[in-house]
Amino acid sequence: MEQRIRTRLAGRERDGLLRKLIPVDQEKHGRMRAGDKEFINFSSNDYLGLSSHPDIIKAARKAAGPVFGSSASRLMTGSTGLHDALEQKTAGFKGKPAALVFNSGYQANVGVISALCGRGDVIFSDRLNHASIVDGILLSGAKSFRYRHNDIAHLEELLSGERRKYRNSMIITETIFSMDGDIAPVREIVSLKKRFDSLLMADEAHATGIFGETGAGILEQAGITDDCDIAMGTFSKALGSFGAYIASSGAIKEYLVNTCRAFIYSTALPASVINASIAAIDAVKKEPFRRTALLANAAHLRGRLREKGLDVKGESQIVPVILGKNPETARAGEKLREKGYWVTPVRPPTVPKGTARLRISVTCDHTRDVLEKFADDLCDILEDRAWDTRNLRS
Ligand SMILES: Cc1ncc(COP(=O)(O)O)c(C=O)c1O
Incomplete structure (x- = not known):
């Protein structure tokens, strides 16, 4: 070996x-x-310089208090009032009814995709989607098809030929592609998701904090927040903090709290990180x-x-x-x-x-x-x- x-x-x-x-x-x-x-x-994802923002550092210090670690997973004793506050703030920021915080974007993608999709389901994924999306699809056991990068005609062809053979269907795309810096044709994807009765999951890791009127991302900019079922993003890039989230309906959140292994079986982020992310959303809105x-x-x-x-x-x-x-x-x-x-x-x-x-x-x-x-x-x-x-x- x-x-x-x-x-x-x-x-x-x-x-x-x-x-x-x-x-x-x-x-x-x-x-x-x-x-x-x-x-x-020129290799940093700290696009807005927020990782050195005084309000964010102050928030992290303040919440560190006498205890640093969170000591357990959210479902054990790791869930604090700050976790709830961040989830409410994130839901409001993203314009969705609910949000769930994850320890990293990698964990969020792997966990959410494998919790929501399984055998008998089908996933249509952009060929250039991030490794964490690819790994989530593999772990899910669902049948998957990769469509050519940002190629709506190819996505439509695959949906036309394959969708009806499976129970549930999900389309997954990044909104800003991490290695190409281009924007997904999200409005066209929404039309297809409606026509072919699919869920849409959008990874806004590189869009959050930057695009849209309030900085919520490309979904906001394109006016399709309500049409995207699962908006995933990170606090670790433009927001200068750490961790990730999904914003969705309350039912999807509750289902993930009950079934998503990457969420259930991992120690919660410490309060200092959570409070820093709260301050980061405020900074994006204020600046x-x-x-x-x-x-x-x-x-x-x-x-x-x-x-x-x-x-x-x-x-x-x-x-x-x-x-x-x-x-x-x-x-x-x-x-x-x-x-x-x-x-x-x-x-x-x-x-x-x-x-x-x-x-x-x-x-x-x-x-x-x-x-x-x-x-x-x-x-x-x-x-x-x-x-x-x-x-x-x-
Ligand atoms: C598109 C995309 N999704 C997910 C992730 C993973 O996020 P994290 O670094 O918080 O694990 C990244 C980070 O590289 C990314 O670029």
Whole structure:
């Protein structure tokens, strides 16, 4: 066994796929440290800079009180008044009757999908959905079909051919795709879910706090909150805290409290984390300038890179530059690091084979000067190398 593991690791190293844990220290204003060097951080999901917001840190400290840990799962003795308060606040924020807090987004997706779907049911899932959705589907035992990314015609074709053969049906999509930064055609998906009598589950991990009039996400922006049965999201990205939620009907929440193993058999988040998430929702509501600045920054960087001839995808704060090959993408990441930028190269299996990329994550704290210099430096690095030419239009 040990020998097989070593051989596999060597294979990963050869293919440019070996990952290493690098200890870093997060700093404010879109910066971080690794060793004795400071970097501008373009790999953080702290899009709104809320993880260093004084109100959120104060809320965490206040709730830590004389006891830190929650000591048990929610159904044992781990459920505090703050958990209820966060769930009520989240439900209000998302415009749904109820919400349920999970310890992480991974746990929420795996737990909810496998609790709601089972043998005899069918799931239609976007091909680029997050690993936690893929794992939830596998665990559920339901029959599943993956439709081509954001391809409504393909989804319709699959629903037409397959839906009627199964008992219950669920369509699952991210609303902002984590590695591509593009937006799901949610209105069209809603029409199909109604036509084919399916539930809709939408993962708003990268949309929560950023899109929509109050920052609730893409469902709010598209005006389809009521049509989405399960809106999942995280407190750990734009909200700068930790944990996740689903917002749904009261019946779905109650059913999950009774059947969702990822919820039932896991210790509750501590009160300090819960109170920080409450403060984070308040900050999103009170400080809309953060999401306005974030989206303006992202549009600015995307515009600059496109002006310079780079084929940049997406339409959100996630700005992917697809280079294709794994070792070259890793090398581009190293070159950027030498210039003081932290952009983690993203390779398979996180993204499909042949689409290794630099996933540039913009925050509201990046200044225009930083973004302009970064765009120049990135293009210089790519132009210097023969391997990048596929990504340059001319
Ligand atoms: C789309 C999506 N869903 C779920 C998750 C999991 O969330 P968490 O980091 O809270 O486990 C992530 C995080 O990477 C994500 O990008």
